[in-house]
Amino acid sequence: MDRIQLPADPIFEVVAAAAAELGVEAYVIGGFVRDLVLKRPSKDIDVVCVGDGIELAELVSQKLKHKPKVSVFKHFGTAMLRAGDWEVEFVGARKESYREHSRKPEVETGTLEDDLKRRDFTINALGISLNRHNYGELVDRFNGLGDMKKKIIRTPLDPDITFSDDPLRMMRAIRFASQLGFDIAPETFDAIIDNKDRIRIVSQERITDELNKIVLSPAPSYGFKLLFASGLLHLIFPKMVELHGVESIKGNSHKDNFYHTLQVLDNVAQVSDDLWLRWSAILHDIAKPDTKRYHEKVGWTFHGHEEKGARMVPKLFKDLKLPLNEHMKFVQKLVRLHLRPIALVKETVTDSAIRRLLFEAGDDIDALMKLCRADITSKNDSKVKRYLQNFDKVERRLVEVEESDKLRNFQPVITGEIIMETFGLKPSKTVGELKEVLTEAILEGKVKNEFNEAYTYLLKVGEEKGLEVVKTLSETEKGE
Structure with a gap:
């Protein structure tokens, strides 16, 4: 069996010791393992135990020197604590079942095998043992390591069931492909196409969260091309799809603004x-x-x-x-x-x-x-x-x-208050017009944005408009 070198941090030994004391099996699982293999930075650790995840978290806290606070989410059967730079989440192994009109699963206690099966993709269905008899051993029931080497996104189980159960996983498949530069396995991508309409049951906030991660990919055009080819983009961002295509009249064509936009996005x-x-x-x-x-x-x-x-x-x-x-x-x-x-x-x-x-x-x-x-x-x-x-x-x-x-974010030194005080005006259209004339004069270079020069120009403009000066301000009075 493959063994994975865990980071040199006491948190892993502490979890292992706590699990042994409770007599339960514990594994680091999911995205942390994926990123460790791919040598990507990660600060989130997911620990699955075949037992009570909340009990394990509380014992880990007691064993850590700083006794971190344990945040418990009883409804989900999870607990979380911070250990140094790590955010560690604990959960008991579980299995899930779904109803047709909801992506929220019904959860019950399960085995490690059940827990791995419920993962979205094989590259996320990896575990590392924290158990004394096989510490550091890789648990890979669905050849996730092989898929990582081949740079393939694939579901552990039937992709039609995976995406129908939780349609957000279609967005996640494309997000991971875009972030990692991986291909999506043909049968997995076909299932995205077949199940794309299921995305309608997912909240816009969750969709946009995945979309933003695609936008932040190293080459985001790849993710958008997958969204387009799958038909998902037509459902989640139809305005962008309208950019697609080339129209010709009498041999004159315009460029395809969809692909132009993707090129601009990649350039940025x-x-x-x-x-x-x-x-x-x-x-x-x-x-x-x-x-x-x-x-x-x-x-x-x-x-x-x-x-x-x-x-x-x-x-x-x-x-x-x-x-x-x-x-x-x-x-x-x-x-x-x-x-x-x-x-x-x-x-x-x-x-x-x-x-x-x-x-x-x-x-x-x-x-x-x-x-x-x-x-x-x-x-x-x-x-x-x-x-x-x-x-x-x-x-x-x-x-x-x-x-x-010095025009970046400049404001004319002659304010509306100064204009009103000079000519005895109340807030009005005339005040706005005078401010606009001054701004234009400064932008055109007719006057500098300095009090004396700009104020002299204001008096001249006011005279041309037939306004009577009721008080002439000096530069020292302008801030009073």
């Missing part, structure tokens, strides 16, 4: 682990199907897709149960602005255009530039190289103008 993944920047890549062209038009003279256009796409972001986030907070606003901003740097590349870059981009992007300018670089996906290598070199120029100008004008 090479330079950033930020989940929300990756979601910006997924959604940057999401409105192209709604804005697609064909014109005899210019061919295919997608005018306004960036603005329409930005307006779609809140509903898409709500439907996917993604957070409706600053992360959503970040994605919305990048979708709205993703064409702006590209437009600068195509023309003489004016300071005014640079100022406006800095003003609108604020602290997200670096993320925006990463997205825009990723968006260059032409098959013409010289064209890509030329565009990226032009982006280098734009980024240099961004740095120069930012250092000179």
Whole structure:
């Protein structure tokens, strides 16, 4: 039998000693074993005992020097404690049965064999013995080690039953394939296709949790291609599926925006682990199907897709149960602005255009530039190289103008309160118009964002509008 070298940490010996004292068998099982074999980092340890998992956890706590608190979940028959950097969960071996309209199993006490059978994939149905007579011995009843070597995702039992019982496992199969770069066994993938409609009984939160893990994969396009090929993507994210396909009129075709989006996503993944920047890549062209038009003279256009796409972001986030907070606003901003740097590349870059981009992007300018670089996906290598070199120029100008004008997240020094006090105004449309005129003047470089120069300009604009000055403020009075 294969033996696996456990990490040099006292937690494993302590669990072994506690199990021996209670007269029960104990095994480290599941994802920890998989990651240990694959040499992936892991801090979660699952311990299965053929007996009372909660009793074992409590004795382990007593034997550890720091006597960690044991969190008990009686309904599930599990207990959890922290030991150093490890989070250790204990459960008694069990077997499960499912009802048709629920992915929540009925659980009863079982053998180690029963517990391994209920695991989703063979690579997760591995155990390492913590028993004195065979400590460190690998328990591998379904050839999970062989599947790991072959880089295959496969279910221990009939995949139709596995996925029908718990349809979230279809998402997990694709997630593991995407994270690990594994293939899904043909019969397993066929079962995903056959059972895809069962995903409807799974909560959106659980689906999106798996989807986010796919998005965070090293090359997330692989996971999305599997979702598409299985038909799952059509059910969980139909708006993305609408990007798929090429339409031709009179020999003029547009590119397939689905595969373009996946390429942009992979490009972003090479330079950033930020989940929300990756979601910006997924959604940057999401409105192209709604804005697609064909014109005899210019061919295919997608005018306004960036603005329409930005307006779609809140509903898409709500439907996917993604957070409706600053992360959503970040994605919305990048979708709205993703064409702006590209437009600068195509023309003489004016300071005014640079100022406006800095003003609108604020602290997200670096993320925006990463997205825009990723968006260059032409098959013409010289064209890509030329565009990226032009982006280098734009980024240099961004740095120069930012250092000179400090416009990243700038606020005009003349506030609405100063405008109202100067002209004796109440909150009104006129105040907003004056603020807008000042902002435009600063962005155009007509005046500096400094009090004296900007205030003098305000007085001039007010005079042109026929406003009467009721109080002239000095720079020292502006903060009072």
